[in-house]
Amino acid sequence: MLAILSTSGPPEFFVQTAAVIVAGALVAYAGTRIGLVPIVGFLLAGVVIGPYGLRVVNDRALVDAAAELGVVLLLFTIGIEFSFERLARIRRLILGGGTLQVVLATGVTAGVVMALGASWQAAVFTGFLVSLSSTAIVLKLLADRGETTRTHGQVGLGLLIFQDLAIIPMVLLLPLLGGQGGSPGDVALALGKAAGIIAAVLLIARRVMPPLLELVARTCSPELFLLTVIAVCFGTAYLTSLAGVSLSLGAFLGGLVVSESRFSEHALGEILPLQILFSATFFVSVGMLLDLSFLVHHLPLVLAAAAGVIAIKGATTAAASRALGYRLPAAGAAGLLLAQVGEFSFVLERAGRDAGLSPLGRGSEGSQSFIAATVLLMVATPYLATAAGWLESRGARGAAKPHGGKSDDAGGDEHELRMDNHVVVAGYGAGARRLAAALRGAGVPFVITTLNPQGARDAEADGYPVLRGDSTRQRTLEQVSVERAKVLVIADDDAATALRITTVARMTNPTMRIVVRTRYLAEVERLAQAGADVVLAEELEAMVRLASDVLREYRLPPALVEEREEEMRAAARGATPSRVDALPARVFADGEVDARTVTVRDGAPAAGRRLGELALAQYGVQLRGVRLDGRWDESPADASVLPVGAELALAGTAEAFERSAALFRPAGGSLPLPPAPRPRGNVDTEQVVTLAPAKPGRCTHLDEVRPVHPGSRGCEECLRSGDDWVHLRICMSCGHVGCCDDSKNRHAAAHFHATEHPVMRSIEPGETWGWCYVDEVEL
16 A cells, blocks of 8 residues: 555656657658658657657667667567468568579678778678668568558568578677687587477477467466467577577567467457567667767768668669569669668677677677667668659569569458448357348358357358458458448447447448347447447347348349248247258349448547538549438438438448548548549540340330440530439430539430430449330330
């Protein structure tokens, strides 16, 4: 009690830790507001609060310890996202390309330094420092940009893995360079010991890890699972460090071991928040190394050193990549990506200092020049990475895959289930099982997410797509393409879990329908406020209603929906199993999947706006009606104001709803600008358009139909006024091209009223239907 009431102030370590975190958050936020990437913000925060800045933080040992944890956790998460199979595909790159890159970079740098008058020992030591790149920064950038599996990302990963391995012989060679003894035999013995321990760790862990994580996951304890994952990370890193291998490489190997388990996605979701915190601390700690006064007084030397590193690393990395058969754009992109000095060069520099070595052979001046140039290069790396991505994209258009490498886009995350307009079912309890059977019987696409190992196995045994992960995590939902989903169903979770899932999912996809089943009526209001569209507070009937609501959202016939409802009731009573599993997958007609009902929520940019201000057509979304104050209006005026709670009946592709999501996301802010209009005027005016009615007897004006040439490349009137359209129609009497009734101006109908030409036809790609304005029949 006395300790709690103590007024002596917080301990010093807490003050310094708080300063690092608070300064990192503030400076990174300010940098983001002006367009800087977060990593640069963290580096600048370190410069500001460090011993050469405002001196808010002086305990370098504390910050270095937190930074080391950051690197370990970062490399562990990167390892989880990879696999032994994926690394095996780039083994030639790791061993051949990595060796060539390190040897070339070391040799070229040593030659330049010796030409400047340094001894060969100092030149080789400087070459070691320059040959290493920043594993933490490069892999963080690749992960954030989704470029880990692109060609330059794969090249960068392979070379970085070898560089981390190369640290071992470099450290062992430092005493030889410093004239402090040691022999080639000692070096060879140490290398063999390191290789043996790494092989033993991987062999044992690969056999033990999958069943261990399965056993822990069965407890359904998130605390125990998180502790187990961290124990795997730190334990593997520690065991490999006994052989002189860097902690970060050991952590990467630990992540690879976890990636072999079916619970790798769950593990990644649990550890990701910790990784973000500690890796941010690492970047802050690097910024604290920069002495601003030295930088100012020796700016030409520092800039020359930085430029030299970019030139040497870019050229040698590109040369090593080209030697393995990668195309020049991808090789050049990899060179830009690795054109910096790595964090482990700081460790190597300190070890060299103990052996009497210094960068460029210039003592403390060389060390400070090395640190200043390294920090500047780290600040520049995000922008070099952007240039690398652009360079590869430009060079990869229409190019074939290089031998020994990967194509420019090697595919997305191997864990991701890419789907469109599907149902995400969170959990696999009794209710979700009935729902899944109904969805499969109706041919509706869906995917299940669950943390329960037994539930996941049961779902897989039933033949359903399953992702093992925590649905309250945004990353898990993104892995099942929730931003492109049509419906999310939370069928069996408790109210608190359902509330967290609903909140995260609603922010990720504001146009998706969220249906929740809960036990008590008292929980309905909170779930609705969190963003749920339908909350059912009943047992069996709740599940029947839930399934029918999803099926009706896909515009299935009422008779089929009622049939499914009765089958679910019969199954719940233990009657004869329903025949839903025997029905074929459904082929949906146009419009059954594309329609959605979207609610205007408090805080969304659309709330309180006039309907015309939303510019829905420019997103590719069609308006089919609005419900205001309980009244349905199929042709609302553009001046109609949309209050909170208004419902819009919309139609469009999954991509169109994804583009328009900002209009309905309840995050506040101003109305977003609509996307740039699609390319206009793409109708071929040389083609001959004909109409072959499917039911000619229904129209009495077919004698006025004749083959026509389109009179313009788009809607004639819209092309003159600069307006856009949704779909195009052509008059079968004169060839006039006008916009449809879902477009702003409805010029096709206006043409009929002006000319009394009775029949028009759709001129959209793949559509051949026609319409008679007089008889009001489809042809």
